Amino acid sequence: MTPVGIDAVEIWTGKLQLDLPETFAPAKDEDPDKYRKGIGLEHSSFPDTYEDIVTMGANAAKRLLERKGLTPSDIGRIDVATESAFDNSKPVSTYIAGCLEQYYDEDFRHANKGERKFACVAGTQSVDDAYNWIRAGRNRGRAALVIATDTALYARGDPGEATQGAGAVAMLIDENPDLVEISTEQGYGSMDETDFLKPNQQFPSVDGKRSMQVYLSRMREAVEDFESVAWDMHPDDFAYIPFHTPFPGMVRKAALLGYRHMSRDTELEDELADELGYQPRQDEYTSWDAYEEAIRDYMDELKDTDQYRAWYDKAIEPTLGISRHVGNWYTGSVHIARIAALKYAAETDRELAGEKLLIGSYGSGAQAEIHAETVQEGWREEIAELNIDAQIDARYDLSYEEYEQVHDRHNHDKTATDLEEFTEPEDEFVFTGWGRMSER
Ligand code: CAA
Incomplete structure (x- = not known):
């Protein structure tokens, strides 16, 4: 089967930092x-007054298309994922396509567009969705832009x-991606929840x-569901x-849960249980509550073992390197974590081609998804093209008073066009007013 997956990525951070x-x-x-220690964040990125979800998305996409030498006729669909949409009818992908079309002699008339x-x-x-569209053979040789x-x-x-x-x-x-091949198997944990919403x-x-x-419960269910169709991990x-x-503190909790789950019924669990004085079998306990309490105590001990710490430092910590400096990007967050890990591997000269990643995605409301990916031969060259460190370093550092102004401005007077800018836009899409988008 021809591999399908992520061929290339580009990132665009908001140009201000707190x-x-x-x-x-x-x-x-x-x-x-x-x-520093609890939440695990050093900085959050913020959009400058001339940035919004359209300009940031269009700027990332423009870099991607330019770098890969692609034009609109190479792209068969544009899907935008966002929980910050400002239009209940017209998808953000149409706004972004409109920006990109300013560059090419061709347009995206032929491309299916949507918002997830x-x-x-x-x-x-x-x-x-893009993977399924390609697997179904509906792409006519074209790639998808997500x-x-x-x-x-x-x-x-x-x-x-x-x-x-x-x-x-x-x-x-x-097809034949340079970065990662995506597995056909997926696992889900999904339930109607009201922990986080924006009606x-x-x-x-x-x-x-x-x-x-809710994040932890749905993630555990997704891991179990993935194992039922893939393999015992x-x-x-x-x-x-x-x-x-x-935020990285959330991942500390998810990683511990994942490790405990993946090591159950293995020699590793037996070894650790012996070391920590814990009985992994439920029938060793007089009640469910006692069993749960024993698991909690076991997890508390487990997180301080050398074995767990070594695994965490190797498999999890490198995924947090970008997030620590940009904060939560909602729909982009798990994709930043993947990039951070690959970037760390490149920087530490690790060879990754053929190795596997496990991707744990989550959305409030709530649903977790687990799938696996296999790193492809071209990963190192792709990652070397990213300029995320330079973007992070170039951000304007806000004082608290400036942060308050920026926060007010993004809440959301779209008609205002005369707002003070903290940074100078350079060859990029900027927000110039409601329904208008242009480039300086
Ligand atoms: N030194 C070291 N650690 C400290 C500390 C100190 N001086 N002070 C506090 N901490 C630790 C706390 O012990 C806590 O760690 P644990 O959770 O391990 O106990 C951590 O720092 C955070 O401290 P608080 O719980 O006191 O922080 P808070 O009350 O301000 O709330 C939050 C934190 C709940 C994450 C809040 O920021 C929030 O509501 N965030 C938005 C919701 C969110 O991100 N939820 C995540 C799951 S949902 C999801 O993932 C979807 C999504 O993207 C939103």
Whole structure:
């Protein structure tokens, strides 16, 4: 079977940054270690006043098409995943296609366009849609452009304010991909939940603590469902496990749960159980509650073992390298985690071709999806093309007062065109007013 997967990626970060331990924590009278050690974020990206989900998505996509030497006739569909849409009818992909068409003699008339919504998991769902379209043989030799673009902003004073972010990831889905082949098998954990929602409102209504529990429950179900169609997994089967990363502290919890699940009924579990004085069999306990308590105690001990720490440092920590400096990008977040891991492998001269990744995507509301990927021969050259470090370093560092202004402006007076800019746009799409988009 011809491999299908992600051929290339490009990232576009919002051009402003908020330093969480140094600027945000003191303004909120909080301990900077809450951010450095607890939540695990150093910075959040913010859009400048001339940026929004359209400009960030179009700028990422333009870089991708230019770099791969593609024109609109090479692209058969454009899917945008976002939970920050501003139009209930016209999909964001049409706005982005309109921007891109300014560059080419051709247009995207022939391309199927759409917008996917299921909170943060919509980015992976769009990749799935593109994969299925190619597998079904409907692509007529064309590739799919998938763009995950979001401004993840919370109301001021909401605990979610600690986990904001803004940026876009553009991905080219094609046959014989250079980056990763996607597995046909998938696992799901899906349930009607109200932990995080935005019913016709700019900022989410969120029950933060509950949202973390729902993330973990759905992720566990997705892993079990994936195992039922794929194989019984062992933690060492995967070079990296990129999870949806609203903030690194959430991934610490997901990784521990994943490790415990993947090592159950194995020699590894027996060894650890012996070492930690725990009985893995439920029938050794007098009640379900006692069993659950024993699992909790076991997990508490497990996370401090050398074995678990070594695995975490190898398979999980490298996935957090970008997220730590940009915050939550909702639909793009798990795709940033994948890129961070591959980038780390390239920087540490690790050979990855043929190795497997396990991707843990999640969207509130709520659904988790698990699938596997196999790294392809061309991965190193593709990753070497990314300029994300330069983009991160070039961001304007906001004072707390400037942050408040930017936050107000993105809440969302789309008719205002005379707003102060913090950075100078350079050869890129900018927001120039409602329904108009142009390039400077
Ligand atoms: N030193 C070290 N650690 C510290 C600390 C200090 N001085 N102060 C606090 N911490 C730790 C806390 O112990 C906590 O860690 P644990 O969870 O391991 O106990 C962590 O830092 C966060 O501290 P708080 O719980 O006190 O933080 P908070 O009340 O401000 O809320 C939050 C944190 C719930 C994540 C909140 O920011 C929020 O609601 N975020 C938005 C919702 C969200 O991201 N949910 C994630 C799951 S849903 C999802 O993934 C979809 C999505 O993208 C939104």
